[in-house]
Amino acid sequence: MRYLPLTGDDRAAMLAAIGAASVDDLFADVPVAARLPGPVDLPHHLGEWEVENSIGAMAAKNRHSGIMASFLGAGAYRHHVPASVDHLIQRSEFLTSYTPYQPEIAQGTLQYLFEFQTQVALLTGMEVANASMYDGSTACGEAVEMARRVTGRNRVVLSGNLHPHYAEVVKTLGALHDTAIEQPAPAPAGEGDLAPVIDQATAAVVVQYPDVFGHIRDYSALARAAQAAGALLVVVVTEVVSLGALVPPGAMGADIVVGEGQGLGVGLNYGGPYLGLFATRQKYVRQMPGRLCGETVDAEGRRGFVLTLSTREQHIRREKATSNICTNSGLCSLAFTIHLSLLGEAGLTHLAALNHARAVEAAERLAAIPGVTLATPAFFNEFTLKLDRDAAAVVEALVGKGILAGVPGARLWPGQAALADHLVVAVTETNTPAEIQGFAAALAEVLA
Amino acid sequence: MMNRQGRPTAPGTNAAAKVDTVLGHRGLDHEEALIFEQGQAGRSGVDLPPVPAVQSRLGNLARQGGIGLPGLSEPQVVRHYVRLSRRNYAIDMGLYPLGSCTMKHNPRLNEKLARLPGFADLHPLAPLSTVAGAVELMGTLAHWLKVLTGMPAVALSPKAGAHGELCGIIAIRAAHVARGEGETRTRILVPESAHGTNPATAAYCGFAVDPVPATADGRVDLAALKAKLGPDVAAIMLTNPNTCGLFERDIREIADAVHGVGGYFYCDGANFNAIVGRVRPGDLGVDAMHINLHKTFSTPHGGGGPGSGPVVLSAALAPFAPLPWVVETEGGFELAEAAAGASFGRLTAFHGQMGMYVRALAYMYSHGADGLAQASSDAVLAANYIQARLADVMTAAFEGPCMHEALFDDRFLKDTGVTTLDFAKAMIDEGYHPMTMYFPLVVHGAMLIEPTESESRESLDEFIAVMRRLAEAAQAGEVERFTGAPHYAPRRRLDETAAARKPVLRWTPPPAAKAAE
Numbered sequence: 001m002r003y004l005p006l007t008g009d010d011r012a013a014m015l016a017a018i019g020a021a022s023v024d025d026l027f028a029d030v031p032v033a034a035r036l037p038g039p040v041d042l043p044h045h046l047g048e049w050e051v052e053n054s055i056g057a058m059a060a061k062n063r064h065s066g067i068m069a070s071f072l073g074a075g076a077y078r079h080h081v082p083a084s085v086d087h088l089i090q091r092s093e094f095l096t097s098y099t100p101y102q103p104e105i106a107q108g109t110l111q112y113l114f115e116f117q118t119q120v121a122l123l124t125g126m127e128v129a130n131a132s133m134y135d136g137s138t139a140c141g142e143a144v145e146m147a148r149r150v151t152g153r154n155r156v157v158l159s160g161n162l163h164p165h166y167a168e169v170v171k172t173l174g175a176l177h178d179t180a181i182e183q184p185a186p187a188p189a190g191e192g193d194l195a196p197v198i199d200q201a202t203a204a205v206v207v208q209y210p211d212v213f214g215h216i217r218d219y220s221a222l223a224r225a226a227q228a229a230g231a232l233l234v235v236v237v238t239e240v241v242s243l244g245a246l247v248p249p250g251a252m253g254a255d256i257v258v259g260e261g262q263g264l265g266v267g268l269n270y271g272g273p274y275l276g277l278f279a280t281r282q283k284y285v286r287q288m289p290g291r292l293c294g295e296t297v298d299a300e301g302r303r304g305f306v307l308t309l310s311t312r313e314q315h316i317r318r319e320k321a322t323s324n325i326c327t328n329s330g331l332c333s334l335a336f337t338i339h340l341s342l343l344g345e346a347g348l349t350h351l352a353a354l355n356h357a358r359a360v361e362a363a364e365r366l367a368a369i370p371g372v373t374l375a376t377p378a379f380f381n382e383f384t385l386k387l388d389r390d391a392a393a394v395v396e397a398l399v400g401k402g403i404l405a406g407v408p409g410a411r412l413w414p415g416q417a418a419l420a421d422h423l424v425v426a427v428t429e430t431n432t433p434a435e436i437q438g439f440a441a442a443l444a445e446v447l448a
Numbered sequence: 449m450m451n452r453q454g455r456p457t458a459p460g461t462n463a464a465a466k467v468d469t470v471l472g473h474r475g476l477d478h479e480e481a482l483i484f485e486q487g488q489a490g491r492s493g494v495d496l497p498p499v500p501a502v503q504s505r506l507g508n509l510a511r512q513g514g515i516g517l518p519g520l521s522e523p524q525v526v527r528h529y530v531r532l533s534r535r536n537y538a539i540d541m542g543l544y545p546l547g548s549c550t551m552k553h554n555p556r557l558n559e560k561l562a563r564l565p566g567f568a569d570l571h572p573l574a575p576l577s578t579v580a581g582a583v584e585l586m587g588t589l590a591h592w593l594k595v596l597t598g599m600p601a602v603a604l605s606p607k608a609g610a611h612g613e614l615c616g617i618i619a620i621r622a623a624h625v626a627r628g629e630g631e632t633r634t635r636i637l638v639p640e641s642a643h644g645t646n647p648a649t650a651a652y653c654g655f656a657v658d659p660v661p662a663t664a665d666g667r668v669d670l671a672a673l674k675a676k677l678g679p680d681v682a683a684i685m686l687t688n689p690n691t692c693g694l695f696e697r698d699i700r701e702i703a704d705a706v707h708g709v710g711g712y713f714y715c716d717g718a719n720f721n722a723i724v725g726r727v728r729p730g731d732l733g734v735d736a737m738h739i740n741l742h743k744t745f746s747t748p749h750g751g752g753g754p755g756s757g758p759v760v761l762s763a764a765l766a767p768f769a770p771l772p773w774v775v776e777t778e779g780g781f782e783l784a785e786a787a788a789g790a791s792f793g794r795l796t797a798f799h800g801q802m803g804m805y806v807r808a809l810a811y812m813y814s815h816g817a818d819g820l821a822q823a824s825s826d827a828v829l830a831a832n833y834i835q836a837r838l839a840d841v842m843t844a845a846f847e848g849p850c851m852h853e854a855l856f857d858d859r860f861l862k863d864t865g866v867t868t869l870d871f872a873k874a875m876i877d878e879g880y881h882p883m884t885m886y887f888p889l890v891v892h893g894a895m896l897i898e899p900t901e902s903e904s905r906e907s908l909d910e911f912i913a914v915m916r917r918l919a920e921a922a923q924a925g926e927v928e929r930f931t932g933a934p935h936y937a938p939r940r941r942l943d944e945t946a947a948a949r950k951p952v953l954r955w956t957p958p959p960a961a962k963a964a965e
Contacts, residue, residue, distance in 0.1 A: 001819045003553055005904035006826050014833040014905065018849075023825045026832055026849045027726060029695035034731040040595050045816030048557050055810055058588075059566025061581030068578070072571040075797055082494060084526050086563070089750075092540035093533035096554050098881070099752035100536075103944075104937035105876055108536035109751040112529070115483050118954040122516045128953045134607035134754070137797035145652075165797035172618065172770070172793040176653045216509050247509050260797075269562075270582050271572030271798025272607065273754030285951065291752065296947035299940035302472075302479075308947040314610070314648035315887075319657040324648035327608040327742065331750030338529055341483050342493035344519035349511075350492075353499045360502040378507050399575050407573045414786040429496065 001045055065268065065404065069435040071362075073382045073426025074212065074407040075136065075163050075238045076271065077263040079351075080430055085265050085338045089331055099291075099330070103306045104298075109330065110305035113293035116337045123243040123340075124257040125250025126279035131291040131307075132333040133276025133325065136260025140206065140236050141169040142278065142289045142323055143256045147204035147232040148179065149287050149322065155201040157231075160184040161191045161211035163238055164412050170206065179203075186413060188213050188375045188384050188422050195225035202231040204256075209235050209249060210242055212412070213424060214379035223253030232256060240264055240277065240336075241428075242380040244352030256280045264343075265335030275332035286312060289323030351429060355381035358436065359427035365440040366425070371447045375422065382426040387447070391423040394446055401442045477938055480531040484955045487518030493525050516957070535938045536751070537881045543903055543911050547853040547884035547896025548643070548691060550721050550743035552827075555814065558746065558807035567806050572798035576783060582802065587774045587781030589809045593739060593758055596820070597720075598730025601766035603759045603773065605800035609718060612738025612757030613649040613685070615770060615795055619736060619761060620683045620712045621653060622768040622792040629710070633682035637706075639668050641692055641888040646685040646716055655682060662890050666692035666846040666855075670701060677709045687716035688732070689723065691888040692846060693831065693853035693896065703733025712736065712765065720744045721900075722828055722852035725821030735762040741801070745808035756804035770795045826901035827852040830908055834897055837912045841919040845891045852900070858893025866922040868893040870930035874921075877929075877936045878914045 006014075011023070020026055027035065046054075065078050072078070089095065093108060100106030100113075113131045120129035133139040144156055156179055158167050167183060174181050182197055194205055205226045210216045223233040235249035237259035249257045261275035262268075280288060286309065294308035314321040343351060359381040367374040371388035387394060391408035398405040406426070409419030427436065472479040504510065520528070537544070544551035562568065570582055590602045603619075606612035617636070624633040636650040639660045647657040658676060663669045668686065684706045688696045696702065703713045715729055715737035721744040729737050741747045741756040749755075761769055771794050772785040783799070815823060828851050835844055835854035843859040858868045872882030872895070884896040899908060921929055934940065 001815065001822060003555060003814065004819070004822060004826055004901055005907075006829070006901070010905040011826075011829060014829055014908075018829075018832045018836040020832070020849070023829055026828050026851075027695070027723075028849065029697045030723075030727050031697070031700055031732075034700070034727055036726055036728065039817040039821060040725060040728075042592060042595055042817040043813075045819040046813050048814070051557060051810055051813045052561065054813065055561050055585070055806065056564060056566075058581035058585045059561070059564040061584065062566040062570050063574075063578035064565050064567075064569040065571055065574075066565045066569045070571060070574075072573055074573055076572050078569070078571065082522070084493075084522055088526065088529045088533070090559060091530070091533045093536040093538045094751055095559075095748045096539040096551075097536045097751045098544065098546055098549055098551060098749050102537070102872075102876065102882055103942045104873070104934045104939045105537040105881065106535075106751075107938050108532040108534065111480070111482070111532050111535075114953075114955070118482075118484060119517065121954050132753070134611060135796060135798075138607065138611070138795075163797065165794055168794035169796060172795060175793075176618065176621065216506065218509060243511075244515070245506060245511055247511055267568050268571050269568055270570040270579070270802035272796075272801040273756075273803050274798075285953070292951070292953055294947040295952040296943045298942045302939065304939045304942045306942045306944050306947050308944065308951055308953075311948075314644035316644070317648070318644045319647035319651035321644070321648040321651075324610045324614060324645050324652045325608075326610045326645050327749075327753040327755035329754045330752030331748070332754055334529075334751065337483075338525065340517065341520060341525045341528070342522060343517075344487065344492045345515055345517040346490050346519055347492035347494040347496070348515065348517060350496050350499065351494070354496055356504065356506065357500045357502045360505055361500060363505075378505050378509070380506070395575055396577065399577060404571065404574055404578070411573055411785075433500075 068402055068404045069439060070404040071406045071425045071427060071431065071439060072404050074412060074424050075260060076268055077239050077426060077428055078268055078430050079241060079263050079428055081265055081267055081339060082342050085335050088338050089335050094331065094334055100307060103304060107304060110293050112334050112337050114295065114305050116333045117293060119337060119340050120277050120279050123248065124279040125248030126257050127282040128285050129277065129279035130288055131293050132329040133278050133290055134329060135272065135274035135276045136238055136258060137166045137169045139258035139276035139278045140166045141173045143234045143258045144170050144204050144206065145173060146256065146287050146289060147234060150232060150284055151203040151230060153201050153203035155180040156203055157194055157197050157205045158183040159191060159194060159207040159211065160186045161213060161215065162206055162208045162236060163212045166236060186419060188419065190215050195222055198226055198229045198231055200229055202229055204232045204234050206234040206236060209237055210239065210380050210382060213384040214376040214382040216246060216378050216380060218252060220252045234258065239382065241352055241355055244348040245356055245380060261336045265339035266332045273329060273332055275329045275336055287322060288312065290325050290328055354429045358429065358431055359383065362427045362436045365436060366443060369440065369444045369447060381428060382424065385423045385425060387421050387423055390420050397446045398442055403439055403442055478531045480528060482955050483528060484518050486524065487520040489519055491519035491521055493520055493522040542879055543899060543907055544881045545883040545897045545899055546881065547898040548718055549884065550898060550900060552746055552900040553902040554746055554748040555811060558810040561810050562803045562806040567802060583774060583781045583783050585809060586805055587776060589805045590774055592812050593760060596724055597737065597760045598728030599760035600763050601761040601769060603761060603769040605770055605795055606738060606757040606759055607796055607801055608753060608755035609738050609740040609757045610645040610649060611795065612759045613645055615759045616714045616736035616738060617649055617653045618792050619765045619768040620714065623765055624682055626790060632680055635680050636682050637673065637676055637684040639686060641690055641890045642685060642687060643691060643716060643718060650685060666694050667696050668702060670698045673702060674705050677705060679709060681709055681711040683712040683714050685714045685716060687719060689719045689851040693850040693855050694846065695851055699732045718743060719852065722824055724824045725817060726824050735765050741804050741808040746811045747804045747807040754801060754804065756801035768792050772799055823901045830899040830901065830903055833908060834899055834912060838915055841916050853896055853898035855891060856895040857891045860919060861922055864922045865927045866930040868895055870933065871918060871922065873933035873941065874918055874930045876934035
């Protein structure tokens with residue numbers, strides 16, 4: 001076995017040093033009835049070439065975004081990741097290191113986490129950010145839990161236009177604490193004002209920006225209404241590139257901003273690993289979940305970085321911790337940080353403008369097709385089309401033409417007939433003008 | 449001695465004296481400013497096509513003013529992160545003896561396969577007709593996990609070990625609710641030696657945490673456990689092999705006793721790597737157990753994640769598993785995403801850590817049933833070898849063989865003026881990452897050493913020689929070697945108290961730059 005260095009002679013010599021007759025002796029504490037008499041019923045070991053062949057064959061069965069023209073979004077976005085990002089994150093010292101609990105020999109990880117936290121704070125317009133969560137949806141769940149702690153209240157208002165998976169995560173956690181959760185039905189043409197739903201028992205109001213259909217709107221008034229009632233406004237951003245073009249949620253008065261950072265550096269990966277972003281106000285920092293990296297000095301007075309405020313965390317506080325989270329998305333936060341460092345201010349704003357322009361071109365072209373209406377007048381790089389028929393069937397027909405047309409309503413809201421004719425379409429810099437034209441022509445053909 | 453050019457041929461007597469370098473670099477160890485302290489406005493490391501002229505649809509939400517990000521070219525960014533990388537320890541550089549964290553070799557084949565476009569460039573909401581291979585991979589991984597654990601079901605989606613704990617405890621809660629006992633099952637038993645995530649998870653789910661004491665031989669006190677059982681007990685959360693590196697001999701009695709009062713047995717599977725292919729948790733009475741793919745099945749730790757924590761479930765808990773799940777059909781596998789039956793709902797968007805599934809399955813295929821059992825055996829052998837070879841100079845916490853990690857306490861440092869922390873920091877000077885220390889809490893000054901199966905005998909012997917020499921140095925009164933350590937790392941000890949007292953959690957522009965804005 002290529003990964004196991006010990007030889008038969010090594011094993012014999014080691015057993016002799018231990019004073020054991022066989023390795024089985026070392027397992028003597030295992031109840032006899034629970035010891036497997038022989039190997040389990042699975043295949044024997046394979047060489048690299050064989051493993052590559054069999055797993056490569058599975059990969060080859062997927063019709064992925066590279067070989068299809070993809071307009072899929074709804075929480076995961078295809079952006080070009082520069083080659084240097086993947087090269088750098090595969091450096092042994094990043095890839096194969098542990099959580100930086102020994103800061104003297106983990107300054108590499110700690111410094112990039114400090115940079116990451118700064119970048120997330122700048123993008124969201126918030127004062128502080130943590131060192132990452134698992135993904136956007138779990139960050140959203142944690143934001144609601146944090147709002148419950150901060151306010152001591154147990155009622156939550158969710159926008160109907162919050163990504164349904166995110167809402168389901170909040171509901172899963174809320175069920176543990178009998179949290180009262182109010183959520184209006186999804187409103188593809190744009191949601192009404194949530195302020196009237198806020199009351200004196202409300203811990204948090206959760207909205208998405210851009211929302212799941214792609215609508216963008218100003219939440220400043222909602223922030224004021226929430227805060228007047230003693231509640232926190234949580235803003236969810238699933239497409240982080242949008243923050244290169246849009247007024248940041250912090251400028252609208254958000255108390256917590258959570259997001260999915262996958263769009264920068266990480267890739268699609270069929271849903272994971274992804275990167276949860278979590279930012280808030282300085283005054284709430286001791287209520288935050290997850291790891292935080294802070295600046296300090298070493299014994300010689302040189303600047304250095306450490307994990308800090310760990311009295312919030314499970315390994316110190318155990319049952320009194322703010323969350324049970326331990327492992328986060330370290331390497332994904334590195335990919336994000338490198339990609340954003342490569343883009344810089346000029347690159348990110350250019351990338352965001354390009355995404356918006358391509359999306360506007362696509363939306364106008366598609367909405368001109370008979371049977372298609374644009375449901376989202378203001379959007380960033382994702383919009384919703386109302387079709388004159390079931391969108392899932394249209395998507396399936398377009399698969400046959402080499403196009404992943406978007407996410408149909410039935411996929412996001414199974415069983416909700418009113419949304420079945422809606423199609424959520426995302427357009428990024430990876431969609432060429434020719435692809436957009438091809439999509440429009442194919443959709444017109446299918447709907448004709 | 450000089451050669452004929454007048455150059456010295458051996459280090460001078462002053463070789464050890466510290467030289468103040470111009471920029472603070474020390475040879476290959478470069479001081480590196482934050483990315484925000486570098487760069488120029490208008491510079492970028494990415495070239496993009498021009499933006500077509502369109503009528504903006506951003507309205508009054510178009511961003512006004514700058515973000516504050518620095519501008520750097522690609523060579524600058526590459527150099528910055530390469531320099532940072534060189535300030536990290538890594539398993540690729542040396543033995544990483546972190547007990548309970550399982551730092552084993554990360555095969556590069558697995559990285560290559562996870563990056564195949566068929567997996568890496570696949571959208572989670574792509575039509576199911578286009579993702580047959582992804583679902584097949586998930587189904588195959590599920591099959592291997594079920595066979596290796598002897599359990600009938602698995603929930604793949606948890607994002608890490610602690611998320612898997614959450615999954616298991618929510619499923620247990622749902623099972624009690626379904627029996628009409630949701631209100632009365634309020635207590636979860638957690639041994640004192642448990643990982644911090646166990647009590648944190650139980651409390652996060654609204655349960656009272658009731659600690660169970662350990663016996664003098666480092667195992668759960670069965671009598672004390674039985675005395676705590678009652679109709680209000682929802683579950684026990686038990687790590688096995690436990691955090692002392694020992695197999696719980698009474699495991700089946702513990703499971704029977706908990707089941708006897710209607711509770712469930714949650715097993716923390718962080719240490720599953722000790723028994724894979726030799727013992728199946730399903731034969732021990734386990735109802736739910738998370739598997740850290742980033743420990744047992746070698747997916748890289750990546751400086752703190754991403755992990756992956758699939759949870760195997762007993763028949764009693766399987767109906768409550770979270771969405772989505774993979775269904776085995778006659779023709780292959782299908783993905784079920786819509787709410788069905790008793791499922792407790794969703795733990796995360798999409799399907800979990802696909803990239804980690806690919807790596808873990810590649811690891812399983814590479815080892816096979818034979819190699820997985822051999823890996824467990826070698827991991828246990830290596831830990832026992834270390835325990836045996838250090839027993840006369842350090843103090844083992846418990847008698848008898850250990851499993852995959854060797855636990856020492858700090859009795860051998862008594863009256864030396866050297867603490868466990870000092871000892872750990874001296875290991876840094878010797879080129880090693882310290883072992884896990886001060887955990888488990890039940891052992892004074894604990895040092896938990898897990899070598900894993902990835903180390904050769906030569907590597908183990910070197911490590912043992914270093915540890916022996918350090919133990920002797922501590923006993924010989926060479927205190928400065930320890931209390932001043934590390935001497936040779938990129939940083940000396942860092943002031944963690946100052947960091948926490950006045951937290952600086954982000955870079956802010958210096959005052960002059962602020963004024964110029």
